[in-house]
Amino acid sequence: MTLALDAFSLVAILLGLVFFAAGTAGLLRFPDASSRLHALTKADHLGLGLIVLGLLPRAEAVGGPARLIAVWLLVLVSSAAAGPLLARLARRQ
Amino acid sequence: MTTLYGLLGAALVGIGLFGLLVRTDPLLRILAFNLMGGGIFLVFGTVARRGAGAGFAADPVPQAIILTGIVVAFAATTLAVALVVRIAAADQARDGTTDAP
Amino acid sequence: MIADALIAAAILAVALATVAARGGFTAVALFIAYGLLLAFAWVRLGAMDVALTEAAIGAGLSGALLLGAASRVARHPVTTDRPPGRAMTAAIALGCGGVAVALAAAMLLLPDPAPTLAPSVAANLGTTGLGNPVAAVLMSFRGLDTLLESAVLVVAVIAAWSLAPEGGWGGVPGPAQPVVGDGPLALLARLLPPLGILVAVHVLWIGKDAPGGKFQAAAILAAMWMLAWMAGRASPPSVRSRSLRIAVAAGPTLFITVGLLGWLTQGAFLAYPPGLALPIIMVVEVALTASIAAALALLVLGPPERRA
Numbered sequence: 383m384t385l386a387l388d389a390f391s392l393v394a395i396l397l398g399l400v401f402f403a404a405g406t407a408g409l410l411r412f413p414d415a416s417s418r419l420h421a422l423t424k425a426d427h428l429g430l431g432l433i434v435l436g437l438l439p440r441a442e443a444v445g446g447p448a449r450l451i452a453v454w455l456l457v458l459v460s461s462a463a464a465g466p467l468l469a470r471l472a473r474r475q
Numbered sequence: 476m477t478t479l480y481g482l483l484g485a486a487l488v489g490i491g492l493f494g495l496l497v498r499t500d501p502l503l504r505i506l507a508f509n510l511m512g513g514g515i516f517l518v519f520g521t522v523a524r525r526g527a528g529a530g531f532a533a534d535p536v537p538q539a540i541i542l543t544g545i546v547v548a549f550a551a552t553t554l555a556v557a558l559v560v561r562i563a564a565a566d567q568a569r570d571g572t573t574d575a576p
Numbered sequence: 577m578i579a580d581a582l583i584a585a586a587i588l589a590v591a592l593a594t595v596a597a598r599g600g601f602t603a604v605a606l607f608i609a610y611g612l613l614l615a616f617a618w619v620r621l622g623a624m625d626v627a628l629t630e631a632a633i634g635a636g637l638s639g640a641l642l643l644g645a646a647s648r649v650a651r652h653p654v655t656t657d658r659p660p661g662r663a664m665t666a667a668i669a670l671g672c673g674g675v676a677v678a679l680a681a682a683m684l685l686l687p688d689p690a691p692t693l694a695p696s697v698a699a700n701l702g703t704t705g706l707g708n709p710v711a712a713v714l715m716s717f718r719g720l721d722t723l724l725e726s727a728v729l730v731v732a733v734i735a736a737w738s739l740a741p742e743g744g745w746g747g748v749p750g751p752a753q754p755v756v757g758d759g760p761l762a763l764l765a766r767l768l769p770p771l772g773i774l775v776a777v778h779v780l781w782i783g784k785d786a787p788g789g790k791f792q793a794a795a796i797l798a799a800m801w802m803l804a805w806m807a808g809r810a811s812p813p814s815v816r817s818r819s820l821r822i823a824v825a826a827g828p829t830l831f832i833t834v835g836l837l838g839w840l841t842q843g844a845f846l847a848y849p850p851g852l853a854l855p856i857i858m859v860v861e862v863a864l865t866a867s868i869a870a871a872l873a874l875l876v877l878g879p880p881e882r883r884a
Contacts (some may be wrong), residue, residue: 459767463760476580480617481683483584487591489676494595496668499659502600502642502649506607509638510591513614516626521683524621526692529699532622535709536693539718541626542710543725546791546868549633550732553875556645557739559654560878564741567652 387439394436401429415472423465430454481521487514501559505552512548516541580620587613600646607642611635624787625710628779632795633872640802641876648751705854707785714789715857719846723835726828726864729871733824737815739879746816750877755808765807772800780865784854790861794868801873812873815880824874827867831860 408421434454441447491511495504519537526534590610597603611634618627660668697709697717706712714722740747756762776796783789804810813820834856838847848856 456771459764463764466760476577477621478683479580479584480621481686482680483587483617485676485679485683486588488679489672490588490591490595492675493669493672496672497660497665498595499657500600501654502646503595503597503603506594506603506642509607509634510594510610513591513610513634517614517617518679518683520618520621520623520626522686522690523623525686525690526694527622528692528694529697531694531698531709532624534692534694535697535713536718538623538626538710539713540721541623542629542714542791543721545626545629545633547725547728549638549872550729550875552638553641553878554732554735556641557736557878560645560648561739561741563649563652563654566654570652 391436391439394432398429398432398436401425401432405429416469419465419469419472423461427458427461430457477521477524480517480524484514484517484521487511487517490514501562502556505555505559508555509548509552512544516544519544583613583616583620587617600650601643604639604642604646608635608639611638625708625789625792628787628792629795632792632799636799637795637872637876640799644751644876703850703853704848704857706857708783708787708789710787711783711789715861716846716848716853719831719835722864723828723831723846726831726868729868729875730825730828733871733874736875736879740815741879741881744879744881746814747880747882748814749812749874749880750805752882753805753808753811756806761807762809765804765809769800769804772796772803776800776865776869780861783861784858790865790868794865794872797865797869798872798876801869802876805873805877812877820870820874823870824867827860827864830863834860 402425405422405425408425409418412418412421431454434450437450438447441450488511491507491509491514494507494510498504498507519541520533523533523535523537523541526537528534587610590606590613594603594606594610597606611630614634615627615631618624618630659665694709697713700717701707701709701712704712704716706715737749756765776793779788779796780790780793781788783793801810805812834848835846838849839845842849
């Protein structure tokens, strides 16, 4: 059982890292602000979500998983707000 | 591993000091000063980590001093920034009057 | 070890890029990254309290402050003096390199075994009733430092306010913010503060036994206030407001009073009566959190500039 959980964590975290790397590559390589933001927010949200998923079985029982999910949701909300703000600013310039 | 961060702190002090002396934009000087501060805190943190013991991951006394230092450095930074913004506004007002005729 | 090398290399690269940056905005963005990377270094050094404070104040609040300043100064850059010539730059680089090398040598020659106060903190932790050794140092063993530091914040607010431009005194701190009626910022300013306040209370409360405490909680509270302010939802009161002044000064005043009471009853400044240390410390912590949060937010907003 622990072996299965460990394998699950490992796969989820590695997959998350792949998405983070893809998002960062998009940030560096894409030509304009909108597509860069798109790459960064979309890929990083999925990456962070997968890492949180991978860490869930390893979190301490009391409040740990709840905190991890809260971190993910807070990042989602804050970049959902910051992304459009940056996009508007970029379009104005 | 701990020594690595001590060496990093030393390097950051050098980099920050260089920026403070060479850059002329006041905002960049404030940033360089804060880089230097970060380096000094890291040196403290290295000393704290080396003093790990009695079940603590690092000596709590230097850690508490670093916390105090971060807050005081922030207060000093806000004051410096307020001065820069004020000087910029004063310059703008003065240039505005001289440009007019 | 690989992780440490990567973190150290990233910090070094970002610091060099900050110093070499052309514009204020780029430099500030790099500096925020520097603060966040430094928080990683603190985690690796086993200093969780410092990591939280670095991320909240060193990267978060400083970032907001410096980005605001960069945008205001960008329209009219302040130039004080000419950049040094090539020979002078080389001499400065040599001197700074010397300082760094000397400091690095000092780091390599630190005494072994390292001197530490950890055992004495562990031995006396019980008298405070706290479980977080850093909180015990801050509130009890080195309480005077924390008291002076909270006083520094009050002095900094007074100093910032004294930079008010002509006609600004008696006004509202900070530049004017247009009210944002809808859009992502307005949504965030309505959605996040209740949650943020909850998190701040949690961080303050667990700070008694785990990493956390008044600085981190105060930084979160200040950030929530600033968020509402940026969306034009919450305007700070005039600098003449008595309640605002009381809010900033109450924490340090209570701390001084407790210190004097300790001097009267226990014979030493800031000595807590045995058995009552924990409740007294927690009351002072709560008061300090409110005052530090108000002071941090006011410092980010800056001097009063417009009429109430």
